[in-house]
Amino acid sequence: MTAPLLEIEDLAVDATGSAGTVRILDGVSIGLGEGETLGVVGESGSGKSTLAAAIPRLLGPGLAISAGRMRLAGEDVMAMTPARLRRMRGAEVATILQDPLHSLTPWLRIGTQVAEPAVVHDRLSWKAAQARALDLLRGVWIPEPERRLRSYPHEMSGGMRQRVAGAVALSCAPRLLIADEPTTALDPTIQLQYLDLLKSLQREHGFALILITHDLGVVARTCQRVGVMYGGRFVEIGTTAEVMERPRHPYTRGLIASMPRLRSAGSRSDRLAIIPGQPPVPGQMPPGCRFHPRCAQRFEPCDRDSPPAFDLGSDRRVACWLERAFGT
């Protein structure tokens, strides 16, 4: 077996501010093979977007990787020089963010923005890059791509802009695409189109995809594997089918049970299963297992010791003391 595309071991990210240092990510380990799709699910404050930014080492001010190892195709990401990092971002690891109004430059024509990475990273002439941009726009199903090259971002719909962001991301044929809530700002029917586009682009170009989302439905449609984050850690990792159908961590189980279902339409007396309380805020993490204050199944070790990720085989890991107590 060849080395996986991405290996992350025990990654920790700290935020330093006037109130001191707060750990945002803690002991995060995950691997990803070439061409694989991993969904990362979590609520606000779970650390999922911090993870998305940490991989290409694009953490914002005040945030820093404080521990752990990251390897991209065997190469130590932590040891990369600034020049190597620039090349890695964009050409090898590309990112799509939630709101393309922020990631696209408002006063530059679409053609310029889609062509630019090829000029910077692949040393193409602007003319050749424009030709590639046209192909890229066609590739992300933009109607009338010739005309759209001359458009500005504000002249396009949100769904169209997000496709342009996809074209920018793919312009240098990255091996890994990180999409952070790419469909959250889009209408449901447009969301579905976009996920379909991502899957089809992946089949065509073969990149690996990390899809960060709060929406388990998006993961179920798109990803082979899923990692569920809570309080800055992965609490459960496995194939999407396994995790969705047989969730083991009480948080994952609660999350899936609390989703409203279309089939329960119009029954007034029904209530949803709920997880009591609210997600913890970084800096105020409970001791032990971070989910224990909301967990109906907590027992003796939970408020004291943080559970390790128990390996249940076939790529399934669950960070819950129940796995130790009941065996596997």
Next chain:
Amino acid sequence: MTESQAMIGLDAVVKTYGRAPRIVHAVDGVSLRVDLGETLGIVGESGCGKSTLARMMLGLEPPTSGVMRVSGTDLRALDAGQRRRYRREVQAVFQDPYSSLNPRMRIASTLTEPLVVHRLYSANERRDRARAILERVGLPDDTLSRYPHEFSGGQRQRIAIARALILEPKLIVLDEPISALDVSIRAQVLNILADLRDAFGTGYVFIAHDLAAVATISDRIAVMYLGRIVEIGAAKDVAHDPAHPYTRMLFAAADPTAGTLPPQGEPPSPITPPAGCHFHSRCPFARPDCAAQAPALREVHGRLAACHYAESL
């Protein structure tokens, strides 16, 4: 049911913005009724007019044309006293609990202010009522002396619901009340809304783009597309057996197990909507006459749908 039981009745209501030639028909001839105590869900993509409809029901925007009735009386014909009563009986909860609560007011003032405005109860009774309503939405007593910034999004939305509820309204219009909340908090708020409805008999107009959430809480669902209602009926019928091609597309998109073909195209501009049936440009079943003639809402399998070919799809 008779017309007199309708809390709110809309008859061919139109709301336009802008001036010719760039007129947006945000709401384009909508007729519907919200009965006392019922929950009507309104769904549709952005720009379909659902929020404009909500604002008109709240009296925040007058219709450009058409008639809106409150408990059977034309809104324009209400006298000052009736208008005050309508403002008390119809309350609102909006999407963003960060901007809908005054950051400089303690929760006690936020909750009792509606009672003060309507000159209800003594100061002590007002405080008792605020305490009682907080308990109903699952927040502790000491909430009263705190400020909004001390609460999470989910807690703030509970406070906003408590504020809407304190006047004992007959109807609460909720415009995307859960979309800004974390997934595990959405179910909590949906359950609270269902419990409050049982306890007080309050009706809801529930607007959201989360179709499963709308289906769960609604008795009836109205589906809007480019300012028009394309289907309206019992939640079960609309969610499980949609009659209109657009409803089918929308609900297939919401069902992760559906594995259906992704929908085609994007919603056209509401400034230049397609002629005839607005949906024909994206409809997989469209025939030539769909572009020529706009279909009227008519009964199809026990609900209303606006499609020439609803029966033969």
